[in-house]
Amino acid sequence: MEWIAPILAGIFGLLTGSFLNVCSLRWPIDESVFRPRSRCQRCKSPIFWLDMIPVFSWLFLRGRCRNCSGSISAQYPLVEAGMALMWAAVFALHWPSPEAFRGAIFMAIIFGISISDARFYVIPDQFSVGGTLVGILLAVLPGGIDVVASVIGAVLGFSVLWFVGISGTWLIKKISPHRLERVGVDQAMGGGDIKMSMMIGAFVGVEGIALTVFIASALAIVIALAQSIPAALARNEDGDMEMGGLIPFGVFMAGGGAISYVWGDAMIAWYAKSLLGVAG
Numbered sequence: 706m707e708w709i710a711p712i713l714a715g716i717f718g719l720l721t722g723s724f725l726n727v728c729s730l731r732w733p734i735d736e737s738v739f740r741p742r743s744r745c746q747r748c749k750s751p752i753f754w755l756d757m758i759p760v761f762s763w764l765f766l767r768g769r770c771r772n773c774s775g776s777i778s779a780q781y782p783l784v785e786a787g788m789a790l791m792w793a794a795v796f797a798l799h800w801p802s803p804e805a806f807r808g809a810i811f812m813a814i815i816f817g818i819s820i821s822d823a824r825f826y827v828i829p830d831q832f833s834v835g836g837t838l839v840g841i842l843l844a845v846l847p848g849g850i851d852v853v854a855s856v857i858g859a860v861l862g863f864s865v866l867w868f869v870g871i872s873g874t875w876l877i878k879k880i881s882p883h884r885l886e887r888v889g890v891d892q893a894m895g896g897g898d899i900k901m902s903m904m905i906g907a908f909v910g911v912e913g914i915a916l917t918v919f920i921a922s923a924l925a926i927v928i929a930l931a932q933s934i935p936a937a938l939a940r941n942e943d944g945d946m947e948m949g950g951l952i953p954f955g956v957f958m959a960g961g962g963a964i965s966y967v968w969g970d971a972m973i974a975w976y977a978k979s980l981l982g983v984a985g
């Protein structure tokens with residue numbers, strides 16, 4: 706019977722994924738998630754309720770609008786299926802501990818941020834600031850970190866990325882004076898990334914947020930280098946070295962946060978034991 710909870714969580718994950726599609730595409734452009742109703746992007750006709758069943762409707766209609774046959778993005782079923790798998794996995798890992806609910810909510814928030822950031826380079830406050838409050842509230846549940854650890858994690862998460870942003874901005878202005886304005890920003894780290902880091906800290910605590918920032922930075926550096934090698938070879942018209950474009954750092958923070966949530970304790974224990982010689 707232990708498979709019932711993960712399957713139910715997967716079904717609720719499909720519905721949450723469906724709502725997450727709406728939130729992550731509307732919040733960045735300040736639209737309500739309730740009005741207007743979901744419409745076809747092409748013919749603007751409201752979508753028939755039967756065509757809003759997660760994943761299955763999209764497959765049944767073969768990714769086309771019932772009214773105009775315009776194509777409907779595969780993002781919708783992919784996000785729904787992705788959320789279902791993540792919720793089933795978190796419940797398989799933690800149920801019957803209430804930690805299963807905390808983990809599922811955390812996955813939904815970071816998944817939503819990934820979509821918004823990848824698509825619009827925006828991390829909505831509803832996910833980051835709202836998520837911080839939810840993270841602190843859920844810390845009262847038994848099983849995960851306690852409320853004090855959650856608050857300290859949030860403060861540390863905010864501070865670390867704020868500091869990385871300040872020093873990064875200083876460094877980039879030294880190396881390549883016009884780079885930030887060319888990319889269209891005035892800081893190396895966006896305010897949304899800093900607030901997101903606060904939210905992750907509220908869910909994973911002090912060690913978890915340290916690990917998250919480490920993983921996210923490592924991933925981002927690899928991507929930035931890959932982007933900048935061709936750009937650096939061709940110096941731009943101002944004569945300074947190009948270093949690639951804008952990176953949606955929230956996507957890497959989301960990846961780091963998920964890894965840290967699932968494997969963080971094991972990774973930190975391994976690190977302490979094998980590199981610092983501390984018996985675990």
Ligand SMILES: [Zn+2]
Pocket residue numbers: 745746747748749750770771772773774775
């Ligand atoms: Zn249509």
